[in-house]
Each structure stands twice: as structure tokens, then as C-alpha cells.
Amino acid sequence: MNKQILEITNRIIERSKATRSAYLAKIDAAKSETVHRASLSCGNLAHGFAACGKEDKNTLKGVNHSDIAIVSAYNDMLSAHQPYETYPEIIKAAVKETGGIAQFAGGVPAMCDGVTQGQPGMDLSLMSRDVIAMSTAVGLSHNMFDGALMLGICDKIVPGLLIASMTFGHLPTVFVPAGPMPSGLPNKEKARVRQSYAKGEVGEEELLEAESASYHSAGTCTFFGTANSNQLVVEVMGLHLPGASFIAPNTPLREELTKAAARQATRLTQQSGNYQPIGRMIDERSIVNAIVALLATGGSTNLTMHIIAFAKAAGIIINFQDFNDISDAVPLLTRIYPNGHADINQFQEAGGMALLFKELIAAGLVHEDVETICGKGLSKYTQKPVLDEAGQLKWVDSVDVSGDPEVITTVSKPFKEDGGMKVLKGNLGISVLKTSSLREGSTIVEAPAVVFEDQHELQTAFDAGELEKDFVAVVRFQGPKARGMPELHKLTPPLGVLQDKGFKVALVTDGRMSGASGKVPAAIHLCPEALDGGLIAKVQTGDIVSVNGETGQLILKVDEAELAKRETAKFQVNGHHQGMGRELFGFMRRNLSSADTGACSLFDNED
Template identity: 60%
Template sequence: MHPRVLQVTERLIERSRATRQHYLALIATAAAQGPQRGRLQCANFAHGVAGCSATDKQTLRLPDAANVAIVTAYNDMLSAHQPYEHFPQLLKQALHEVGSVGQVAGGVPAMCDGVTQGEPGMELGIASRETIAMSTAVALSHNMFDAALCLGVCDKIVPGLMIGALRFGHLPMLFVPAGPMTSGLSNKDKAAVRERYAEGKASRDELLESEMKAYHGPGTCTFYGTANTNQMLMEIMGLHLPGASFVNPGTPLREALTRAAAQQVTRLTQQGGQYLPLGQIVDERCLINAVVALHASGGSTNHTLHLPAIARAAGIQLTWQDMAELSEVVPTLAHVYPSGKADINQFHAAGGVALLVRELLDAGLLHEDVNTVAGRGLHHYTEEPFLDGERLVWRQGPSVSLDDTILRPVARPFSPEGGLRLMQGNLGRAVMKLSAVAPEHQVVEAPARVFHDQQALADAFQAGELERDFVAVLRFQGPRCNGMPELHKLTPFLGVLQDRGFKVALVTDGRMSGASGKIPAAIHVCPEAFDGGALARVRDGDVIRVDGRSGELRVLVGADEWEARELAPVPAPEVGCGRELFAFMRASFSPAEQGASAFTASLESLR
């Protein structure tokens, strides 16, 4: 093992000792009670099976049969989740074949950042993750189940499912992906039309035609944003079947993997003889593996929020410092848009997850000796699934990249370090994703231009006020102020200015999209302006230094003047589009570094 990986892992284990022991005791107590439905009173049990067939009712009276909860994020407005329409029936059929039963235990909401981007609904994004976690807990609260299958793909859905599922960590669980859509218009061409539209050089009809060609069918969007990063991480954490993440929907292999997931989770139940609950898979080593894979693949910055929140649900105290120290030694092995030109289907064809895992294992950057749904050891994830006639089999994946413009070995990385930088200075702490930022753009020192919302920056761009070097400060965008919406709407405007030769950067207590890249952006600034953070002191014209190389985030104002400044007033809360319903949740959100989670305080109290 690489000494840095061991050092960070051991420190994480020690830091988390008290909360992790409490968590393990919690799930051990639940597991010791045996199959929960056998302990229900007769009326309770009768309610739980009333809608089942006569055969399933009889099966569920037998203690040796497994009842598998299906928790689904299906809706047919999200392309990534539309394929889930037919999954429950497929899963139930596969479970029947091995003498078990499946019940759809509950649905969870699934909003699409692509639809809500720049709209009021985006302010519900982080709140939706917490709502999904609570919905998952409600679905599993009936004590009818011996295992669970979680159906989710996109940005907040998988983290929400994970947070909720981990509080039922005594149950075996397996995550079932739906796969990416087939490739359409290239991401590079799509981005070019967006920038032309921002400049007024393309019509709305041209923009719409481009977007429709890019997002054209069922499945995950093909860029390497948060949704596909979710899938990568679930696989490397051992929660997908090996090679399941990036098989397209509607294919025979996708169907075979879905059926196999249902049957595999029954083997992990107490009745199946290979009992392995979720809480024993998601441990400190598993989470370190996730962080390493995030860095090596150039994954979404949203996971600097999601991974700490997931970790806390399992009693583990993962920090940005842990993530940053790993980034220093983990090479960037993948260039998928926005870090490169390729899409996720091309990454998969070049060797995909199997080759990435092989390279990282061989370099001692991943813990191999971990639990997974496929068995003990991460070596299972160097294999790929194939159909041998109608039989699903796994074979060793490729040992070399089939396209080294997309995926490279550790010996010849795109960069010797990962894509994440921890930013620190008198403006607070933040993160920056460097993997898609060209070296010449990684350091910006320029006067500030302060905005309180995305539209104000767009208006300034259209008015020609931004034709110069500047650092855009977008404040009051943090979790406690307005729910921390993504600010991807800014990318075309800032990208155009950068292409015109200006030095531009963004500093914000909000989020950027997992697909954002080429603009240096210090995001998730803590403390946020709403809580009196330093961003609330910044004024137009203050010179700010954003140094992605050294990690410096500093306003160059004298200390006395800086401390004497009054804080900018907090804007009035917005209403409409349901935002007012989530005011109670925003008030409970932890700082971004702790996952921007409404549950942090309640979980911390369990130490």
C-alpha cells in the first residue's frame, strides 16, 4: 500500500473510533434479532402481505425465504431513471426463481439538476438528498425485509439512498444501476453552442436542437458529472455487481445484470448463508477507496459534500483534509468530459472501471482486502460481465488501455496528482477541481466583482461590464442561506471571457455542476456568507488571489480595514416553487465541509 493511503486511512479509523463503534453496535443489535417480519404481530404481518399473491403470502410465512425491499427512484421525466419503470417486475421474477419475494417498499423523489439548472427549483437540490434519505428510511421502517435493492442513479439520489440505507446497515443491500444513454452530440460541440448562444451568436432554435441531440434517450447523461461519478463510486465501493455501472439501458446484458443483482442480494442474507450487511461493507477502507477513485477519474466536486455526509451516516468522520492529502498522491488516469473530450461510453470501451481498479490496485492506491457484494476483495472489480449464450459470466478485464487519450496507466498519468485542491486563506476554506483547468488558468489575482445571484452576473455580461480580468464573488449561495444551488449557468459566460483572454475566476459558497471544469472555481466556501463568513465582507474592487497550485484563497486587504468592515446584509428568503417548505431544513444544515447535511448534528449526538 502507498504510505500516504495507509496514513490517511489509519488516521480516519482513529478519528472515527467512537462513532464507528456506536454505529456497529447499533446494526449488530438489529441483526441479532433475526428476520424482523417473523417477530411482527399477526395483524402487522397481515397488513404487510395483504397485497401479495397467495404464493408470495405463503412464501413469506417461511423463515428461510428472503423478502427483498425494492426502493426505487423511478420517474419517467428523468432520462436516467426512466428505465427503472420495468425493473421491479424483472427483479421480482428473478427473486421468485430462487424462492424469494420482492416488494416495492417505497419510492423516493428524484429531481434533475439538468432541468432545474438556473431555476428556482435548483434551491431544493441538497434538501432533496435529505428527503431521499428520510424516504428510504420510511420505506425500510416496516421491518418486513431481509435485504434491499436500491434503484437510483443521479446527483442527489444515490447519496440520499446511501445515507438512508446506512441507518438500516444490518440489512444486506445492493445498488442497481440503469446505465448511460448511448452517445449523441459530443459534449465538446454541445458546450461550443452554449458559449455561442451566450454571446448572441446562436439562436435559441440552434441551442435547443443542440441540446436535444446531446440528451436524446433513456439513460444517464454521457458526460462525467455527478450522476456517472455516483456510478463509478458505487462500483468501487463494492455496492454494484462488477462492471455494472456503464452498460447501456435496454440491452440483454443490462437485463442480465439486473436479474443477477436481485439473486445475489439473497445470498447475502442471514437465510442465504453468506450474511454481509451494508454496514460491514461501507467502512473506513471502503470510503478511502471511493476518494481515491474520485481523484483518479476526475470526478464531480459534489462528492466533497456527499462523501462526508455518507461517511457520517456510517459513523465515520471523513474530512476535506483527508481528501486533499490523498489527491496529492493519486494520479489522474481518466480524461472524460469535462476533463477531456470523451464521454462515459468511450471511457467504458477504453477499459472502464475494471482497468482503473487494476491500475490503482497495482500501484497500492486502493485497499484490496475489503468486503463487496461480489465477495471478499476488490480484485472482483477487475473483471467484466459478458453473456455466454444466455448465461451471465465474468472474465478478466483488459490489462492495457484501448485508448490512452481517455484512460491511462499509473506509469503515464494525465497528471501526477488528483483533481482536488483544498483552498485556504482569509476568505475561508473551499475546494477547487483542477483536473479540467488548464495550467495557465489555475492562478488568478484580480479585482472582485460581487454578485448575489446568477442572473446578476449574466446581466453584467450582456451589458459588456465584464470585459476585463476579475474574480466573480457569488455569495449567499450556501446551504443555510438558499439551499446551495448549483451555479452551472455561469459556466458559458465565464468560459467566453476566459477564451477572450481575460483572467477570470469564481469564488462562491455555492456549488458548481459536476460537469463544470475549465474555469478556476473556489467553491463550497466555509463559513458561508449567511453565517457571517468572510465572503460577506468582500466589496467590488477588492483584489482576490485564487491560487489553485498552492491552495491559497485570499483577499488582499489590510487586516485592520478587513476586520472593521460590516457584513453585507443577508437577502430575504425567496418563496415559491416550494422553497418555503424547506426553511426548517436549511436552518439545520451543517457547513459544506461536513456534508451540508441536516443530519450531522443528530448523528454527532450519538457519540
């Protein structure tokens, strides 16, 4: 085992002793030696199976067979979740073959950051994660269920489902993916058209044509943003079947994997004799494995907050420094857009998850002996799923050598010696900088600040030609308590244009950037945020700001005496808390914790 990874794991275990112990005691108290519905009164149980057919009612009246909950993020507007339309019937039939019953326990909302980027609805994006967790909890609260299947893909959906799953940690739980859409317009070409639009070289018709050629069918977007990072993290934690993450939707292999996942959930219940609750299966080592894989592939910075949040739901305390130190120990092994030109399908073709597991295990970068839904050890995940000549699902040995060394490389010849994520610290606070996709020479920017309090102000200044210079864009009052921490991906094209012109530009914000961002150095998730006493609220246009991805420093170069005299900027709501449903989320927005503690509203007031 890699010495640094082991030391970090041990410090997390030590840090989490009290909270983890209390958590395990909680889920042990919630487990049942028989089916959970046995604790219900006759009236309760009658309500629980009133809509079932006669055969299913007879099964549920007994105490020998499991009832598996289905929780789904299906909707048919969003491409990633549209394939889930047919899953419940497939799952119910597969579970019935085992003698059990599957019931649809509840649906959860699924919003797409791709649809809401730069729109008022984006202010709800991060908070939707906590809504998803609570919605899942409502569905599972009936205590009818002995296990669960979680159907979710994208940005906040999987983290929300994970928070709820850890909260109901006494239940065995399997996550069921749906897979990426076929490759469309290459991501590099899409980015080029976006920048051309930002420069006024092409119009909306050409831009929409390019976007439509990129996002063109059912399935997950093919770049390596938060959605695909979620799938990778869940598989590395052993919550997917081996190799299930990136199999295309609406294919025979995808359907057989869905059936197999349903059957596997029944094998983990108390009634199976092989009880494996998710809260005990996922431990500190599993969380470290997730961070290692995220960093080794240059995954989404959104997961820094999400992993902290769902780990906390399991009594495990993670912080930004853990990410920084693991990044120092882990080499970058993949080049997937925005960290390269390839998409997730090309990653899959080059060897995919099975090859990645082989590299990480061989180098001692992950804890191989963790528990998974398939039993003890990650070695099973070095195999890939296929259908034999009879159409039966099986797992076979995968390749030992990358099918495309420009997409997946080896630990001995990494694309980068570290995992490409740096925690920046200084008088401005603490933030995260993704370095894996930065161009050489762009990791250090020291320049005058240009202060904005809304991302649209930056676009206006760009359109007016006011940003043709070296500068650090300081976009504040975007943090959890101020705005709900929207993503600021719309800033990427104008800043990218200026960077291509030779200007040294960087971004400092208490908001987020998309998992698809990376070309422009961006110190994001800044804590404390402007509305929470952060020094970013005292920055003035013209102040020198130093963003240093080499030394890990984030410094406002203004004399302390001068700063002491300055007024703190006041947050101007300007309608940002009204419209598009934002007025309903004030209670949650006010209770969101800082980004470095997960930007979560669910744990602050717990008993």
C-alpha cells in the first residue's frame, strides 16, 4: 500500500472515531433480524401492499422474502435519466425471479446544470442535492424495505442518493447506472464554437447546431464532468456491478446488467444470510479509494464538496486538505475532456474502469481489501462484463495494456505526477484549484483584480472590450448562503478567449465552476464566502491578487492596515432570491454550511 495514502487513511480514521462509532451504533439499532415490514401493524402493512396484485400480497404477508425499494430520478426531459423509464418493470421482474418483491418507493427530482447554466434555476442546483436526499428518506421511511436500488446519474442526484443511502445505512443498497450517450460532436470542437460565439464570429444558429450535435440522444453527456465522475466514484466504492458505469443505454448488455443489479440487491439482505448493509460496507478506506480514483482521472471539482457531504452522512470526516494530500500522492492516468480530447466512450474503449482498477491496485494506490456489493476485494472490478453467445451475462479478464495510451496511461508513465487538484490557502481563505487541465505556464497568475458581483457583469464587461488585459476576475456573493452556490460555467468562454489572446487571466470566486471547466485557472469554493465574513468582500478593483497553483497560495496583496479601514461590501439581493422557485429555498440557503464542510444543510442542527 502506498505509504502516503495509508497515512492519510489512518488520520481520517482517527479523526472520525467518535462520529463513525456513533453512526455504526445508529444503523445497528435500525436493522432487523427479520423483514422490516414485520414491525408494522396489520393496518400499516395493508396500506403498504394495497396496490399490489394477489401474488405479491401473499409474498409480502410472509417474513421469508425481501422487499426491495426502487428510488429513481427518472424524467424524460433530461437525456441521462430518460433511460430509467423502463427500469422499474425490468427490476421488478428480476427480483421476482429470486422470490422477492420490488416496489417503487419514490421518485426524486433531477435537474440538469447544462440546462440551467447562467439561468435563475442554477441557484437551486446545489440545494437540489439535499432535496434529493430528503425525498429519498421520505420514500424509505415507510420501513417496508429490506434493501434498495438507487437509479441516478448526474451532478447532484447521485450525491443526494448517497447521503440518503448512508442515512439508511442499515439497508443493503445497489446503485444502477444508465450509461453515456453515443459520441457526437467532439468536445474540443464544441468548445471552439462556444468561444467563436463569445467573440461574435458565429451566431446563435451555428451555436445551437453545435450544441445539438454534442448533446444529441439519450444517455449521459460524454465529457468527464460531474455526472461521469459520479459514476466512476460509485463504481470505485463498490456500489455498481463491475464495469457497469459506462455501458451505453438501450443495449442488451445494459439491460442484463440492470437485471443482475436487481438480483444482487436481494443477495445482500438479512434474509439472504449474506447481510451487507451499505453503512458498514462503505468505510474510511472506501472513501479514500473514491478520492484517489477521482484525482487519478482528473474528475470534477464538484465532488470535493459531495464526497465530504456523503462521507459525513456515514460518520466519516473529510476535508479539503485530504484531497490536496491525496492529489500529491496520486499520478494523473487519464486524459478525458476537459482534461484531454477524448470522451468517456473513448475511455471505455481504451480499457475503461477495469484497466484503471488494475493500475491503481498494482501501484498500491487503493485499498483493495474493501467490501463491495460483490463481496470482499476490488479484484473483481478488474474484469469487464460481456454477453456470451447465448446472451448470458458474464465477466471476463480485461486488457492489461491501454488501447489508447493517449487516453489511459500507466502509473510508471503518468500524464502528470500528481492528481491535478491543489488546495490554495492565504489571507483570502481556502479554495480549490483544478490544475490537471491547465496549460503549461498558466498555473501562476498575479494581476490586478476586477471585481464582479454577478457572472453576467463579467460578460457585459467582456462585450464592451474592458477586459483586454491581465487580470484576476473576482466574482463574489456566489457562495452557499448568498446564492446557493451556482456554477459559473458561462464564464469559461469569455475568459478562454482572453487567455487565447495571450492575457494572463484567472478567476477567484466563492461560487462553483462546472465539472467541465478547467482551461482557465480558477480558485473556486472559496471559504469563508463573502456573506460569511470572507475577505473577498473587501477586495477592490485594482488590488493585486496572486493565484499560485505551484505553492498553493491565494493572497490579496493589500496592506493589513488598509484592509482594516475598508468597508465590507454588502450583498445586494437584487431579486436573486425570487423567481424560478428560489423563494421557497430561503430556509435551506440560510443553513448551508461552508463549501469545505460539504455545503450541506442537513447536518448542522442534528441531535
